[in-house]
Amino acid sequence: MAEGKPKYVLSYFNVKALAEPIRLLLSYGNIDFEDRRISKEDWPKFKASMPNGQMPVLQIGNKTTFQHLAICRYLGKQFGLAGSNDWEAFEIDMAVDTITDLRTKAVVVFYEPNESIKETKYVQLLSETIPNILKKLEEMAAVNKGHMALGKLTWADFLLAGLIDYMNLICRQDLTANCPNLKAAINSVTSLPASKAWNAKAPKTDM
Structure with a gap:
């Protein structure tokens, strides 16, 4: 250094x-x-x-x-991956908080120590929680042309790209399988x- x-x-x-x-x-x-x-x-x-x-x-x-x-x-x-004003920073934070919602809701289920309770919780997670949040995230990425906010590369894209393998594991699925815009947001980071x-x-x- x-x-x-x-x-x-x-x-x-x-x-x-x-x-x-x-x-x-x-x-x-x-x-x-x-x-x-x-x-x-x-x-x-x-x-x-x-x-x-x-x-x-x-x-x-x-x-x-x-x-x-x-x-x-x-x-x-x-x-240089943050907003240039308070509103742009707010848009990034909304994307970040939505990604965090998905992760935190899945984590609670993944680390449930009682296996019977865990499997019951996974039913709702997989049928309702994940699809609902994924829909919102995919909409956000579509509006922002393959990014999570501002229509360009921001630290929200890095958050998603860094967490995706972990979230796929705890959510028991490839979260981007039917989400081409989310996949593009991740690729905007991983292709660098x-x-x-x-x-x-x-x-x-x-x-």
Whole structure:
């Protein structure tokens, strides 16, 4: 890393999930970062030192940052992927919050410890919740010509592209199978040279 620039260290588990949008954004911004992957076995040793006892955590020089959406929003502003005014930022946040709705509703079901209850919950998730949110997301991507907001590349596209493998797994389906505009939004990120370079060197994980 060039002298005078802060060191970036991203701490998370050895999965994509909540950290992958951050990794893609850092790669897009040409930031040389340390991708620190903590095993589940080692996590108890690190948990107390993490803000809120959670990850991802991004160290920027001597500053410790946390909350994946706040980090993504900040990086989006740094790399020209945020709105140019309050209204544009609001449009991006609406897309981000809708993506987050899908993820959080599915996560609750995926991590339900009672298998019988889990399968009952999946019935509603798969028949109602996911189709309803997917419909809205696909409409948003269609209006924005293959992007999630503003009709151009924003950090909302990076959030979707980074989370999609994780969300496919917890939702038990390919969420973009019948959503060509969502697929285009993801491709707008994954087709970037920086994203391709990152994916070529990143550890391979299912989620």
